[in-house]
């Protein structure tokens with residue numbers, strides 16, 4: 500912790516608390532079919548889609564395993580970012596459908612998808628589950644996690660599942676943005692970092708706005724920050740009675756995102772939304788349900804069993820009807836949501852450069868200030 504604090508204070512002296520966001524050109528050639536692809540192919544494709552072309556030094560001649568991995572990644576060459584992402588999604592989607600056909604007679608088999616490092620993506624019973632997987636850090640969202648969630652949603656939108664679920668591993672749903680995202684300064688400076696982070700935020704929220712199938716949050720514990728705001732973009736939010744919902748943006752010198760400046764007043768009315776988004780009032784699961792942010796609250800002891808039984812029943816409904824109904828509802832205000840997302844992201848880009856925001860983050864790391 501002393502190291503992190505020292506780094507933050509050094510950053511502050513240079514008027515910055517930002518981490519180096521990798522936004523390289525992304526490159527990938529995928530020539531194998533999903534059935535032919537190995538775990539290593541998925542890892543290389545994921546590296547390419549999230550980190551870009553091979554950007555690490557070649558391992559030493561005796562480091563045979565890492566040298567082979569490096570050579571495979573390096574061999575992928577240079578392709579535009581969108582192509583790299585699309586290739587990755589195609590590879591994963593292909594795996595999902597080919598696995599499904601090869602596992603006929605075992606329809607319940609849990610299809611775990613390879614290549615993700617910070618989330619676990621599985622498909623079972625026509626439900627694709629994306630599980631945040633950093634329990635020791637309360638599922639705080641790193642830049643890599645934002646990228647992997649975007650990729651996972653793209654893959655889920657194309658697989659043959661009826662419903663997609665986002666949940667967390669461990670005692671938290673998510674503690675929101677990982678504050679260490681703000682700790683290193685990239686060579687191109689703090690303003691560039693803020694700009695790249697705003698782009699990542701806009702893309703991340705945009706992938707929830709555009710998601711074409713029913714999207715369900717299984718809120719397995721407390722939720723903070725952006726993990727709360729994006730709930731306004733889900734179709735169902737099921738919560739354990741242990742969950743809390745906290746958006747302490749003013750405490751952090753920040754402002755609402757995830758389209759919550761629009762969805763929260765619409766869901767709960769302007770006064771209750773202001774209490775959460777401006778003054779940082781933390782809601783219990785029962786309160787969040789009474790205000791319409793949560794669909795239903797379950798006792799923690801039976802939470803998983805009850806929720807998954809419910810979702811399995813829903814996933815048997817006709818898939819096209821589910822998808823089309825979702826899209827009719829979303830289409831009413833999709834453009835508006837994108838405009839709000841762009842505006843919120845651009846305001847945050849400025850906020851992240853403010854002394855209020857920098858002080859709040861330093862405070863968290865230096866004093867372990869809890870929300």
Ligand SMILES: CCCCCC/C=C/C(=O)SCCNC(=O)CCNC(=O)[C@H](O)C(C)(C)COP(=O)(O)OP(=O)(O)OC[C@H]1O[C@@H](n2cnc3c(N)ncnc32)[C@H](O)[C@@H]1OP(=O)(O)O
Pocket residue numbers: 635636637639640642645674675676677678679680696697699700723724725726747748751753756863868869870
């Ligand atoms: C591309 C950028 C997009 C940005 C979008 C804008 C998003 C905004 C937000 O999401 S604002 C909300 C940010 N979140 C927070 O401020 C939460 C900070 N964390 C806490 O207050 C507490 O950790 C807690 C209340 C969530 C949990 O407290 P407790 O139960 O006592 O656990 P610990 O604090 O010991 O946590 C264990 C371990 O996890 C680390 N950790 C938890 N949350 C975060 C986080 N958000 N960022 C970084 N690290 C986090 C914590 O430091 C501990 O680490 P350690 O074991 O000490 O190494």
